[in-house]
Amino acid sequence: MRKINKIIIHCSDSDIDSHDDISVIDRWHKERGWSGVGYHYFIQSNGNIQVGRDIRDVGAHAYGHNGDSIGICLHGKNKFTESQFKMLAMLIKYYTKEFSIKEVEGHYHYDSNKTCPNFDVNWFKKKYL
Numbered sequence: 001m002r003k004i005n006k007i008i009i010h011c012s013d014s015d016i017d018s019h020d021d022i023s024v025i026d027r028w029h030k031e032r033g034w035s036g037v038g039y040h041y042f043i044q045s046n047g048n049i050q051v052g053r054d055i056r057d058v059g060a061h062a063y064g065h066n067g068d069s070i071g072i073c074l075h076g077k078n079k080f081t082e083s084q085f086k087m088l089a090m091l092i093k094y095y096t097k098e099f100s101i102k103e104v105e106g107h108y109h110y111d112s113n114k115t116c117p118n119f120d121v122n123w124f125k126k127k128y129l
Helices: 022-031 080-100 121-128
Strands: 008-009 041-043 049-052 069-074 103-106
Touching: 008 080, 041 080, 069 080, 080 121, 103 121
Parallel strands: 008 069, 008 103, 041 069
Antiparallel strands: 041 049
């Protein structure tokens, strides 16, 4: 098993209902020449969790930080649901305990050109974790 030190939170950058499925992200990532979806998890608007890459596999979601992280993506650009935040918190709590992870940040923390996940991760952590 690879060493996992951090969780990186993303968003799909789309509020379009028909994009609320990991298969859409998979298609987008393949169109970029990747082998498939780069995230380990995708959280739909209704809170359902869809599995992307196996966490044993390196993701393709945050350049320079994929080797030791888990990438979690929420459907949405500017609209996120309470169900999504609750499921995100559940995943984070599980994996921080499982792997003794101390670092949980948004994609923007690692790339100043990004706004993803388009919400304040510190607000999220204070409210849900």
